[in-house]
Amino acid sequence: MGYKDEVLVRDHPSATYEMLLQKAEREGRIGGKHTCPICGMKFRKERDATDCCRGITR
Secondary structure, three states, rough: OOHHOOOOOOOOOOOHHHHHHHHHHOOOOOOOOEEEEOOOOOOOOHHHHHOOHHHHOO
């Protein structure tokens, strides 16, 4: 796979980025099947998705 075939290209490793990415994956915010109707963030649980931006819309 060449440079042009890659979607994301990092300049150098970032420990903070990796930590936040792993946390988001554990919490289901990446690749979850339930999506917040307001912001589009993904969650594993439907309730988490519906509660995500509830306070903003009130």
